[in-house]
Amino acid sequence: MTALVEVSDLTVRFVTREATVHAVNGVSFSVRPGEVLCILGESGSGKSVTLRAMMRLLPARRARIEGAIRIDGQDVLALDKRGLRELRGGLVSMIFQEPMTALDPVYTIGAQIAETVTRHKGGGRAAARARALELLELVKIPEAARRLDNYPHELSGGLRQRAMIAMALSCGPRLLLADEPTTALDATVQIQVLVLLRRLQRELGMGTIFVTHDLGVASEIADRIAVMYAGRIVEEGPVADVLRAPMHPYTQGLLASTVHGQSRDVDIEAIAGSPPDLRRLPSGCAFAPRCAKVQSECRVAVPEPRWPSRERMARCVRVADAALVAAE
Amino acid sequence: MNDMADPRDIGGPAQPLLIARDLAKHFHVRGAGKSVRVRAVDGVSFTLFKGETLGIVGESGCGKSTLARILLHLVERDAGELIFDGEPVGAPRGITVAALRRNVQMVFQDSYSSLNPRMPVRDSVAFGPFIHGRKKPDARRVARDMLVKVGLNPDLFGQRYPHELSGGQKQRVNIARALAIEPRMVILDEAVSALDKSVEAQVLNLLRALKQQFNLTYLFISHDLNTVRYISDRVLVMYLGRVVELGPSEDIFTRPLHPYMRALLGSRPSMDPAHRIEEPPITGDPPSPIDPPGGCRFHTRCPFAEAVCMERSPELGVWHERNSHVAACHMLEPGSGHSRAVQ
Numbered sequence: 300m301t302a303l304v305e306v307s308d309l310t311v312r313f314v315t316r317e318a319t320v321h322a323v324n325g326v327s328f329s330v331r332p333g334e335v336l337c338i339l340g341e342s343g344s345g346k347s348v349t350l351r352a353m354m355r356l357l358p359a360r361r362a363r364i365e366g367a368i369r370i371d372g373q374d375v376l377a378l379d380k381r382g383l384r385e386l387r388g389g390l391v392s393m394i395f396q397e398p399m400t401a402l403d404p405v406y407t408i409g410a411q412i413a414e415t416v417t418r419h420k421g422g423g424r425a426a427a428r429a430r431a432l433e434l435l436e437l438v439k440i441p442e443a444a445r446r447l448d449n450y451p452h453e454l455s456g457g458l459r460q461r462a463m464i465a466m467a468l469s470c471g472p473r474l475l476l477a478d479e480p481t482t483a484l485d486a487t488v489q490i491q492v493l494v495l496l497r498r499l500q501r502e503l504g505m506g507t508i509f510v511t512h513d514l515g516v517a518s519e520i521a522d523r524i525a526v527m528y529a530g531r532i533v534e535e536g537p538v539a540d541v542l543r544a545p546m547h548p549y550t551q552g553l554l555a556s557t558v559h560g561q562s563r564d565v566d567i568e569a570i571a572g573s574p575p576d577l578r579r580l581p582s583g584c585a586f587a588p589r590c591a592k593v594q595s596e597c598r599v600a601v602p603e604p605r606w607p608s609r610e611r612m613a614r615c616v617r618v619a620d621a622a623l624v625a626a627e
Numbered sequence: 628m629n630d631m632a633d634p635r636d637i638g639g640p641a642q643p644l645l646i647a648r649d650l651a652k653h654f655h656v657r658g659a660g661k662s663v664r665v666r667a668v669d670g671v672s673f674t675l676f677k678g679e680t681l682g683i684v685g686e687s688g689c690g691k692s693t694l695a696r697i698l699l700h701l702v703e704r705d706a707g708e709l710i711f712d713g714e715p716v717g718a719p720r721g722i723t724v725a726a727l728r729r730n731v732q733m734v735f736q737d738s739y740s741s742l743n744p745r746m747p748v749r750d751s752v753a754f755g756p757f758i759h760g761r762k763k764p765d766a767r768r769v770a771r772d773m774l775v776k777v778g779l780n781p782d783l784f785g786q787r788y789p790h791e792l793s794g795g796q797k798q799r800v801n802i803a804r805a806l807a808i809e810p811r812m813v814i815l816d817e818a819v820s821a822l823d824k825s826v827e828a829q830v831l832n833l834l835r836a837l838k839q840q841f842n843l844t845y846l847f848i849s850h851d852l853n854t855v856r857y858i859s860d861r862v863l864v865m866y867l868g869r870v871v872e873l874g875p876s877e878d879i880f881t882r883p884l885h886p887y888m889r890a891l892l893g894s895r896p897s898m899d900p901a902h903r904i905e906e907p908p909i910t911g912d913p914p915s916p917i918d919p920p921g922g923c924r925f926h927t928r929c930p931f932a933e934a935v936c937m938e939r940s941p942e943l944g945v946w947h948e949r950n951s952h953v954a955a956c957h958m959l960e961p962g963s964g965h966s967r968a969v970q
Contacts, residue, residue: 515896
């Protein structure tokens with residue numbers, strides 16, 4: 300099957316007079332139609348910047364984007380303004396962490412959804428409103444007909460997030476980009492939205508890229524998982540495999556330091572130190588200064604991706620590459 | 628240090644460090660009519676024993692942060708009583724608020740906004756001891772010691788300003804500042820929630836080590852159930868300004884009594900892609916504390932709600948001793964009229 304999304308060697312730098320921030324440093328991945336890829340990483344790992352680059356949402360004057368992004372055959376980095384308008388909300392849509400800032404506070408939910416529908420699909424106001432109602436029912440908003448005329452501030456956090464999902468789905472996108480959409484929600488609401496997103500994604504067959512810092516969230520929704528650290532994907536593979544047998548020391552550390560049923564008498568295995576300064580990245584593996592298994596090789600050059608099996612990748616010198624092993 | 632008697636200990640080891648009785652705080656909502664109030668904390672009682680960690684969990688709007696602020700008198704309570712080591716707080720013959728604050732310190736969620744941006748962090752840490760009567764060089768020495776204790780090299784970090792530190796380092800400074808005046812109790816209000824997982828683990832380990840070293844009592848407020856389970860001896864569960872369940876940590880997490888706590892536990896992601904959650908345990912959002920439902924406040928979302936739940940507010944069961952596990956639910960109260968209760 301051909302890939303829906305093909306990102307290769309994506310680099311994003313933010314250039315200011317004082318410094319250059321290397322936010323994304325050579326990221327490559329692909330997403331098949333109907334597949335959910337989770338990009339997992341901590342703050343500053345470049346996961347959100349990667350997502351925004353795919354929608355060309357980064358400030359053009361300061362963000363230097365290199366590499367290639369193809370979505371459904373289109374070269375996203377080459378699109379003009381008109382092409383971008385067709386792409387955003389049509390072929391690709393995006394949902395954000397904070398619905399209160401993503402929705403327009405002075406228009407009703409119904410009006411905002413209807414606007415998106417008429418913009419991309421044409422048709423009259425009545426038809427667009429009917430579609431908006433249908434969408435609110437699709438995302439399980441109770442008393443949907445009444446909610447159409449509500450303003451964002453009149454809805455609870457969970458309902459606002461559902462309304463944003465409804466708007467994102469309004470034009471039947473083939474790719475959904477989700478930037479931590481459940482992080483700001485309470486636990487009992489988060490799981491409702493996750494289950495809803497998973498069901499809609501399956502029913503509508505959308506390819507999805509889901510950015511999160513939460514291993515638990517990834518375990519609920521991902522088919523595949525890509526772990527980012529300092530602007531690079533350090534490990535990638537099917538979600539169950541990565542969670543069960545992580546290969547990169549960073550992924551291993553992340554799993555060990557996530558509090559999950561550890562005994563109360565022992566310390567948690569924390570990763571020492573803190574993530575590197577993106578203005579001054581180390582020359583070799585960016586995780587080397589914090590890695591317990593570091594060797595001299597790690598500091599020389601950034602480790603190339605290694606593929607222990609067809610589905611799995613890790614950028615660590617300690618991981619054996621299947622092709623290399625076979626060749627020997 | 629643990630074996631020696633603490634000279635600050637007035638009531639003796641059996642006297643609870645803090646007793647809260649029927650605390651209440653209602654906020655007026657401006658411009659929304661005279662009678663509109665947020666019932667942030669509405670009759671909360673609990674006992675905090677010396678040397679323990681009490682975890683407080685609940686979703687946004689349940690009143691856990693307001694409760695913390697009441698304990699430190701950062702907001703004035705409308706009703707209720709606070710007793711610190713046997714002495715009533717703010718009463719004529721009790722302990723003064725200033726003395727309470729020397730004994731109880733707090734660490735907040737936002738590590739940046741809780742530090743003075745125009746002060747090097749060593750001065751921030753030295754400020755407390757100085758205000759509480761130490762000479763300047765003495766206060767500076769205390770600050771250096773405390774920075775070492777929280778794992779920051781004072782020669783490297785002391786002269787830096789908050790914006791020059793990472794989130795984890797800033798939170799270490801906040802902990803150092805809280806401990807610099809040798810408090811007996813620390814309130815940690817979502818103190819590790821904003822940190823990345825790998826850094827959160829470091830700070831949790833640090834908090835546990837410091838508790839041992841300084842013989843501290845913690846009130847650990849968080850929405851993260853796994854973290855609360857890991858660090859707490861006992862846990863208090865809040866819902867819309869009320870306590871719904873209280874008990875030893877292991878009991879609460881393995882045998883939760885209240886339907887709300889069961890729902891909270893059931894809402895945690897599985898961490899296992901082969902056993903994903905197919906059906907969320909409860910639907911809807913927590914109601915607004917402005918106009919909370921009558922009777923049991925959970926009845927609008929409870930799968931077992933019956934007529935009695937809408938009429939009468941359930942009592943938190945009788946609390947016998949330190950390890951009692953109690954919950955406020957009509958299903959647990961014999962003869963309450965709920966069909967699942969013992970008749």
